Amino acid sequence: MESSVVEVAQAVEGFSFYALFMRADWVVKSVMGILAFMSVWSWAIAIDKAFHLRGLHAKARHFEREFWAGRSLDALTDQFAKNPREPFSRVFAAGLREWNGDNAGGRVSKAAGAEAGRQMTNTEGGLGILATIASAAPFIGLFGTVWGIMNAFRSIAASQDTNLAVVAPGIAEALFATALGLLAAVPAVIFFNALSANLAKYGARLDGFVDELSALAERDGN
Template sequence: MDATAVDVAQAVEGFSFLALFLRADWVVKGVMCILAFMSVWSWAIAIDKSLQLRGLHAKAKNFEREFWSGRSLDALADQFAKNAREPFSRVFAAGLREWKGAHPGGRVAKAAGAEAGRQLTDTESGLGVLATIASSAPFVGLFGTVWGIMNAFRAIAASQDTNLAVVAPGIAEALFATALGLLAAIPAVIFFNTLSANVAKYAARLDGYVDELSALADRDEH
């Protein structure tokens, strides 16, 4: 029983993640490294975008509370427009530049809308990378799988032996590449969908403010 237990332990250790990586040839190792990098990159983007959007929502809430507090337009301009740092303040500053003069309503809406579009483009940065990782990682892993299976068949042909001990290592390396591809792709899909919904919520909030700012300019005109 002790000898059998030792054999089983050695077999399990031989198929550990580290052992599979070290035993793989340079192509499969390259695929695994690429997939590991893609996974880390997607997590880094997800954490960064989550923190960024949380901060943007908090600043938007503070801006809306101050904007609708009944203060004068000049006081709001002094607080937000002169040193605009976040999207709502920059949209307000862009609209304010067109507020003076005759018929400001349309110009305010156009200027504020254009600035809102630029701010949303910045907010959406990184989502394209997540989408690329989500769609490409399984195929990168599949390439590693196909290459590993080809190596397994070459090993069978060279040894002229279909024993499981000959076939298993190559198949295990191939399947490990597939697993890494899924490990990179599945979180990236979840991150992309979650962050896209959050960005869409923020975009709706910002577009609503553009409409409100334009309506204020129209009322001021009349």
């Protein structure tokens, strides 16, 4: 009875993640290392972008509260446009450069809209990496799986033994690569969708401010 328990414990230990990694050849190890790096990278990007967007939304709320508090344009210019640090202030500063003259509303809309587009492009940095990880990781894991299964069949042919003890380790190593691919891809998909939705809300908020700013310029010019 005790010997059976020991054999089971040894078998389980032999199929641990560390054991599977150490038994794999250099190609499968490289695939596993790439997938592990991609997984950590996607988490780092997602956490950084989440905190960055949270800060941007907080600054946007502060800007909108101050902007619509009934203060004069000169006071708002002194506070936000002279040293703009966040997207709403930079859009406001860009619009101010076209504030006076004929067709002020149209020119403010174009200038502020162009600046809003640049700010959104900067804010979206990192999402492309998440999309790449989400799409590429399963295929990289599949490559590791195919390579591992080929090695398993070569081992079977060399040993001329189809015993499960001979087949199982190679198959387990191969499937471990697929599991790592999914482990990297699934969170990256979730992060990409969540961050894209959050950015879309922020972009709509910024576009709404551009429209309101151009309307103000139009009324001020009449």
